[in-house]
Amino acid sequence: MSIKDILTPFTAWKRVAKEPVTVRDPFNDRPGADRYRGFHKNDVDKCIGCGTCEAICENEAIDLVPFKDPVSGDSGLRPRVDYGRCCWCALCVDVCTTNSLSLSNEYKWIATDPEEFRFTPGIEEKAWDKNEKGWKKPEGNYEFYNLERVSMEHLHPEERNDSFIEMVKGFSKEQAILEADRCVECGICTATCPAHMGIPEYIKAIRNDDMEEGMRILYETNPLPEICGRICTHKCETVCSIGHKGDPLSIRWLKRYIADQIPEDKYKEILNTNNLEVNDKKVAIIGAGPSGLSAAHYLRLMGYQVTIFEQYEKAGGMMRYGIPEYRLPYDQIDKDINYILSLGVEIKYNTRIGKDITLDQLGKDFDAVFAGTGLHLGRGTGIEGSDNQHVYYSTDMLRKITSGEEIEVADSIVVIGGGNVAMDITRSLARLQMQKFDKVNIITTSLETEENMPADREEVVESREEGATVYPGWAPQSIEIKDGIPQGLHVVKCNSLFDETGRFNPQCEMDVKNYYPGHMIVQSIGQGIDISYISEEFKENIKFGPRGRVETDEYFQTGVKWFFMGGDIIQGPDVIHGIANGHKAAVGIDRYLRESDFPNN
Amino acid sequence: MQQIIQDIESRFTITDKETRRNDLCFLTVDKLQAISLVTYLRDYQGYASLTLLTAVDWIEEGNFQLTYLLNNPSTRTEIGVRTMIDRENATMESTHHLWENIQTYQRELKEMFGIDFPGSPRIDEDFILEGWDNIPPYRRDFDTKKYSEETYFPRPGRETNDPSTYMKSKLYPND
Amino acid sequence: MDIKKIFQINNDRSSYPEIGEDGKPIIDLSSHKYVKIWQGPQHPGVTGNMALELTLSGDEIVESKTHVGYLHRGFEKLMERRKFIQCFPTCVRLCVAEPDPNEYLLATCVEELSGIEVPETAQWLRMLVLEMSRLQVLLRGVPGQAGTFALGLGYQWGSYIRDLILDRFEELTGGRVYHMYILPGGVRGLLPDGFKKRLEENLKLADEFVKNINDLMFNNIVFKKRAKGLGYIPKDYIDRYGVYGPAARAAGVMRDIRKTHPYLKYAELDFEPYTTTESDVYARSVVRWHDLKMTIDLIRQIMAKMPEKGEIKAPTPNVMHWRIPKGETYVKCESSRGEYGMYMVTDGSDTPRRVNLKGPSYTHANALLEKLLINANIADTAGIMVSLATCPPEIER
Ligand SMILES: Cc1cc2nc3c(=O)[nH]c(=O)nc-3n(C[C@H](O)[C@H](O)[C@H](O)COP(=O)(O)OP(=O)(O)OC[C@H]3O[C@@H](n4cnc5c(N)ncnc54)[C@H](O)[C@@H]3O)c2cc1C
């Protein structure tokens, strides 16, 4: 101990003369830092009400409350925050699938009513709504889930351009689980899927590596999973919440993955359909397309005796006779269909209703009838020269390719059409040209401009990869014929298809011309309905809509009580709508046959 | 570390081992050997410091796992000695003679998991809980959420919607 | 009762309490030789909410029992029903004064058990935050020791600089007290523009503070008289009682995880933790004062060496269903109080099977404090307790 120890502490007195460091002015604002985690903000126009913020909040501070009516891709719900629970961790911000949610840098909020501290950001206006500062999801590679798809392996163009073997390889287990991991289970997609499949549920089954459970979930709403897992129009993927910041989930390929894992002989055991009951009611189905097969499947599960009448020698409808094999191999179609038939569904091939049996006869022999006869009439352009014998309809050609009939393959071909069917025929003919001439010479032209082409983007890209030339934005004018053989197609520039009122009204520049040489022309501009099996007097009893389509109620029941219709002739056109229609019609038929108070009885 | 494990394996029956890092491994031994192993490690292998003693409830298997985590300050390594004890009438030999601080862990385990260490000082005194009349709360079958719902009142006026169910109810209620 | 006897002062206390046949002291409260008082749970001389049940003979403590349970939140159990990412806002609340090590430990457990490598830049940022956190604690912790002997001035000086450090935390992490910055996979942001400059300004004030506090505490006859020789911890207690960090280093035993088990980028920094051997309250104070100095230096080293840019977070599984295979681990770091560790057991699900947090207070405030208080003067209780940096939240979690 020294004298120093007594004196030194007094040096503290030197602080007496110093300015105090405390803040004197409590009235001036002291804004939070740029990243401050203050009160919530939400850009409600960007938010889709997916509820991922709610799911991550460990404090259960968030509720989803109605804001507007739901539409495809937006639940119409918005997050409401309870500041009695929130701890301002901002996990909700970081996980938000649309980046709509953020925290402001405001931290002062005084109110006497505790209820006020429960509010819906972005809807209930707050003073800090316009604060630019505050917590946002950190930039850079900072994500709570993978925004990038697990890429799907395809055959290379040179491996596939001369054969019809399947070009998409399918996921391995590791790939499927990785892809399934990206799902946030919001369920926004379910409403958009026409069949309302349990998408998050079956994706979860993949994560759990429980294929049997996955299979059961698929079959609840879709009896053609191998098929849909390959060629579904996958509307669900367009609304996937992950798609707002990154690539949407590969929902279609995941579905295929599940179905691919289960061998055909295990289906009945897994789906518990070994001993289905049989009741004494009989239902006839016209057409073995997806809608007919779906109706047959669900009716059979309910115990009905089901007979399908199909005009061709094989079942599948457009799935078999339209969609090319390289996209949908026949053995996969068979796998799905065989299972349905194995449930005890009877099928009469080569039987055309309206020709071999009348509809009225069916009505007498069966308790109810469902027709899913699809669109099989080729639609023509009607331009000069289109009646030449070397001018074809795409659907006819595709059907012949499927049934192994000889078709003409010219050394140069022009395809008219910009939809997926046009791409299918283009790519099929390109393969045949490759086989026959070892080179591809095919031009496909559409009215629509490149960005408006109805075909899927990858279809156009892959057509080009396979050697086809695609010229969008041209309107066909006439086919040049010499010695009874087409020489080429005259076209003019087409700028737009629809007028302001949204009506089909192509606007062309008649003096901007082009000419595509080709010795064979294929028209692929849509298909028409053939319901000639409905007799004239029968027609009087059913209602028709404005465009000549039959009108049905929500159960696809027509004005004739025992007669139900669905699939392409009513809605769509795609496979999944057909499946959904068939399922709904099955429920309708069941209710019609069982419930005396069914609305239409 | 590998050497020590070999040495231990020559003396004790190690039923499971997991090398986590080159300075941390876990060894599982029978309940009857656990205390001897812990003592051996402390007295002959330099694992003089007790890092922690805690339990894990493997309710599905009907076991509690006890983990004695020991630290060797000179080799700077740690060994976790794991042993499984029966969940029913869970008891374990006390080790309060080895470390002065272990009685606190044992008291907590008695209270939170219901694992008894007969003879451990103050083992029956309340540690954290006072007047607790439920099952020991750190057991897996004690449901914290249920408890809080029964004990506290929820704030009225909260309700939420599941996006997919809500969309169904609005867009396609009959499907 | 003999009135005279009550007022009779017996200077020889060695006979109290008598030791019974079982070796334990016989304390008979009805004999009027002893009085029992509670220090805490509401008491300015107690760190946090904790109670000491003290039995006194005169002003000398003859028996001491620590009581905790005043802020048990069951966080360990609550985490068992939370997804790993959801544990992140929960675990930080384990300790208010120094929350960052909790974040670090949780993140590291999760990363280690799922085999995730944290990007370089994120590791430096983690280290920076952990040192800033230590600085922020010691700015009050060092002068706080003098506070227990009624010298509150330094604590106020420290509080000011701590507040400035909290400003830096606010701009880096978005929060002042609970930073929620180190999350499984990485961290939540790079340094804002100009951050280093502003932090350096604060560090200059801290340098000055270090000097002033030296004058105020360690050249102070009162502090010396009160702290020297007080709360002596014999070296052989270190392992028997579980003594960690500064308290162990004041007893001449090198315990600093940063040095003994270098984590993050500590191996790339140049530092030597201070040790001494007196092992009393004074020595522990000095060790912590050196720690404060060292931390300021470490922050400067980190700022000089850390990369400016780079990835801040490794890709992780989707946090909404992050599952971790069955396994267990123990990770540790050096908090301002000593070894701070987390034991995590996973079972393949998306929630932890068990999380157990082990902080130095668990042993310091129970077995050790109870022992050290025997024969101490009631007025020195707070001094001894604070010198062990006891923090109840980490005892009862
Ligand atoms: C080339 C092409 C590619 C396509 N690609 C896709 C695609 O990738 N994804 C997708 O989702 N959709 C695609 N589609 C559409 C899809 O194939 C159809 O929307 C779907 O098959 C329609 O199903 P459906 O049950 O209504 O009718 P169809 O599938 O057309 O089936 C109708 C069935 O009824 C039979 N039938 C018709 N009339 C009678 C009668 N009088 N008596 C007995 N049987 C009769 C037909 O032979 C046929 O088998 C494509 C269509 C085509 C043409």
Ligand code: SF4
């Ligand atoms: S996560 Fe984002 S988009 Fe989804 S509901 Fe919450 S705020 Fe809206």
Ligand code: SF4
């Ligand atoms: S900030 Fe955290 S606690 Fe608050 S609502 Fe968001 S997730 Fe929940």
